[in-house]
Amino acid sequence: xxxxRTNYFRETYAYGDEVRIAGIEPFLRHEGFVxxxxxxxxxxxxxxxxxxxNLLVPGQELAVHTDVPEFRGISRKTHPQWLIVVMHHxxxxxEWRMPIATGxxxxxxxxxxxxxxxxxxPQAPPDAHPVRSNTALLLDTDSVFHGVxxxxxxxxxxxxxxxxxxxAALGDGRWQxxxxxxxxxxxxxxxxxxxxxxxxxxxxxxxxRRGWREHxxxxxxxxxxxxLLADLAARGVIRGTRPSEAELPDLLIDTYVRYPAPVRAx
Numbered sequence: 001x002x003x004x005r006t007n008y009f010r011e012t013y014a015y016g017d018e019v020r021i022a023g024i025e026p027f028l029r030h031e032g033f034v035x036x037x038x039x040x041x042x043x044x045x046x047x048x049x050x051x052x053x054n055l056l057v058p059g060q061e062l063a064v065h066t067d068v069p070e071f072r073g074i075s076r077k078t079h080p081q082w083l084i085v086v087m088h089h090x091x092x093x094x095e096w097r098m099p100i101a102t103g104x105x106x107x108x109x110x111x112x113x114x115x116x117x118x119x120x121x122p123q124a125p126p127d128a129h130p131v132r133s134n135t136a137l138l139l140d141t142d143s144v145f146h147g148v149x150x151x152x153x154x155x156x157x158x159x160x161x162x163x164x165x166x167x168a169a170l171g172d173g174r175w176q177x178x179x180x181x182x183x184x185x186x187x188x189x190x191x192x193x194x195x196x197x198x199x200x201x202x203x204x205x206x207x208x209r210r211g212w213r214e215h216x217x218x219x220x221x222x223x224x225x226x227x228l229l230a231d232l233a234a235r236g237v238i239r240g241t242r243p244s245e246a247e248l249p250d251l252l253i254d255t256y257v258r259y260p261a262p263v264r265a266x
Contacts, residue, residue, distance in 0.1 A: 004161040005150070006063065009055040013196075016049060024051055027105075027196065036138040037101035037200050045203035046101070055167055056113060056193040057177070057185070059158025062148035064116070064260060069142035070098040072211075073218025082249050083224070088142055089256040092227055096219050098212065103198040105136035112152035113193035118145040122260040131193055145260050151193045159185040228252060 013024040034046045056062070068081045069088045073096070076084060087093045104115060110131035117137075118126050122145050129137055139146075165179050173189040203209040211217065232238045232255065243251050 003163075004158055005060050007161045007163055007165075008060050008062065009167040010052055011055075012050070012052045014051040027051060027198065030198070033101075033103040033136075033138060033198050033200070036103065037202055040101050040138060040140065041099045041202045043099060043202040043204050045205060045209055047201040047203065047209065048198065049100075049201055050199040051196065053194065053196050056148065056151050057159070057161070057167075057187055058151050058156045058191050059153035060193075061150040064145050064147035066143060066145055067102065067141040070100060071096045071219055072098065073215065073220065074224065079221065082253060086228070086252045086256050087224060089258070090228065090231065092231060093219065093224070096217070099140070099202040100142055101138055101200050101202055102141040103136055103138040105196050105198070106131045106133060106194070107196070108133050108190065108194060110151065110193045112150055114149040116147050116149055118260055122258055126260065131195070148193070156187070156191065
């Protein structure tokens, strides 16, 4: 059941210089997001990079998390996501971090599925933004913990969903989940939770942008691990023998990533 609740649907509309769906360009270059990104980091050079949509059906949710950041020479395209998240939460690699702004926009109303986030840190109470048409938020999702509350399933219990299934539009506001060509479930548009996310790199100036493009001062995995292990030793977390490759991920995550405490249901 956990797989079904978190196995949501995603479609990428633009990635880098590749526009994958006609008509997304005004959203990709939306000046409101660009100005908000400048204000978020105080960095004037904003380069929109990704636009994608998330669709959740009734009963689905998204656990609280932070997004995968990016560093000079280290990205999710070529390196383990857990390591990149640890790098950011450790605070040891801020000099190499690529600040990324994320905007999330909604274009219909939805029962449940609130966007829950922790703008004042993981130990402070969360805020919740209900899904309402023509609203948006912009924040540093690499640093701010966030998630999605369960989409209302009172009228329709969650259907078992598995990786590889797809969600297709039938017309007249009807959507169908397919396993291959076999129909699994059908929903009305108003039952779904639809959001579009926008991500952009934020540079201090053109020189910094050029240095990123030319891979100046890139990090290596070896240097990252050496620095993390040295910090673990300084904290007294490890002594002597280096942890095995099987042990290291959990040790690093437990040391550096501090999740918010569970919120009790009212």
